[in-house]
Amino acid sequence: MLSDDIEDLHREYYPKQEQVGYGEIVFITTKDDGQRQSYGKKAEDYGTTTVVLPLITKEDVERRVYYKKGDRNSNYKHRESRDIETMVRLLKSAKQQGGLLxxxxxxxxxxxxLSTLTKYLRAYTEKTGEILPLKGYVLDQGSLPTHKGIIISLYEQGKSPADIVLHTAxxxxxxxxxxxxYDQIKKLIKKEMDEVAIKEITGRSMKVVREYIKLYYDLNPVIKLNK
Incomplete structure (x- = not known):
């Protein structure tokens, strides 16, 4: 019924106060419903969902109150560590609720x-090997750092595609x-074809071909040394 639909919408966009905890914020973001990025698709064309994000925790406040002053570098490292922790918390919370920030x-x-967050994302991925569920990663938008490389690296390590899905979001x-x-280009590399020939055979752009060629040799350094 129409009245039920209206009530559902009201509950989604205006959650009750008791549903929002300490330091949490109600936020409308992209819905994680399996949609794919496509050329010309605008931000408003994606579905949305309402999530409750843990922006500030009591531990965050306590660390600010009791943190001891140090030299300039230690303060910077402390802030960066705190920021990365917050970033991870927000992204994972949104994902768990069906949203993509x-x-x-x-x-x-x-x-x-954005440049600072890109640095944080790269640092976290390099340290943990985990790809965070940022909208651009999950929808495969742009050329965000290392996501393709991590997927192929896990594949070369013998991880199953299902495990890679769980690990990379x-x-x-x-x-x-x-x-x-990757497998297609890998086979052509083993046949000693150059990048121009690989581009013609696969129909991929030269940029993509070069990315996969670099990945292949980075992940197989012995082969590169023997060339």
Whole structure:
């Protein structure tokens, strides 16, 4: 019934006060419903969902109160560590509730520049090997750092596509697509074809071909040394 639909919408966009805890914020973001990025698709064309994000925790406040002053570098490292912890918490919380935060949304929520957040994302991924569920990663938008490399690295380590999906927050289709492209180019490399020939055979752009060629040799350094 129409009245039920209206009530459902009201509950989604205006949750009751008791549903929002300490330091949490109600936020509308992109819905994680398996949709894919496509050329010309605008931000408003994606579905949305309402999530409750743990922006500030009691531990955050306590650390500010009791943190001892140190030298300039130690203060900077402390802030960076705290920021990364907040970033991870927000992204994972949104994902668990069926939402995907974009880099711009995260930038506003944390009051940090996109370049700073990119640095944080790279640092976290390099340290943990985990890809966080940022909208651009999950929807495969742009050329965000290392996501393709991590997927192929896990594949070369013998991880199954299903395990890679769990580890990287990518869809099964995206993981399968990367692996298929990599395997195709890998076979052609082994046949000693150059990048121009690989581009013609696969129909991939030269940029993509070079990315996979670099990945292949980075992940197989012995082969590169023997060339």
């Amino acid at each position: 974009s880099g711009a949304e995260l930038s506003v929520l944390m009051n940090r520049s 990518h869809s099964q289709d995206a993981v399968d697509r990367y692996i298929k492209q």
